[in-house]
Amino acid sequence: MHITRNRPDTQRGPSAHFNGTVWLDEIAAPEPPSRLRMFSVHFAPGGHTSWHTHPHGQVLHVTEGEGLVQRRGGPVETIRAGDTVWIEPDEWHWHGASPRTFMTHLAVVEAAADGSTIHWHTDARVAEYPAS
Template sequence: MHIEERIPTVKNPPEWFTGDVWLDPIIAPHDADQRMSGGLVRFAPGARTAWHSHARGQYLRVTEGTALCGTRDGTVVEARPGETIYTPPGEEHWHGADEDCFMQHLALLEGADDPRDTTTWLEHVTDEDYRRR
């Protein structure tokens, strides 16, 4: 057993996010036998991910604010602190903060056999898709 070294907060790249989003990495694989990764992600009001999917799905545990999560069929769900959103493997989705408050969630996912295939990033979410509820 050992204590992990602190990894600094990073701002997520604009290619994959609209608005300001910060990540505090918490869990990262140390070798090829480990697949779990996770981080605490903080979204400014109105900030959101681009459309994306995960090879093995993803869990989002909301810890602050109101989270929005949308799917390609036009469904947008709201989740509040203490609630968990699950997106199944391969489901194209987006998630982010409501327009009037910060949102924070713990994102947990298992890596694909080839780590480059864990998350597939797609186009940005339109304002129309974001505001659909």
């Protein structure tokens, strides 16, 4: 067992991959052989990711607020505190806060053998994000 008492400082989501104000807290990154990674991601109103995929999929669990998520070719879905989303491996998607509310979610992924957890596919502008 290992208890993490001090985590890395909160990081701003890079503008190359996030639109608006987004903050990331690394919650868990255990030593190998585990490849689990967990983050708490805080989106200001209108903040969202660009289109991306995860090699082994992703679980999102909304802890506060209201957000949006969309898979390529699907409708924009509203997600709220208590909702859990499973995103399939290599499924193109984006997610973030709704235009008028904050949203925080836990994001859980398994790293690939090379250590990668995410593949970004476009810049931070998502044409499908609704206007406020």
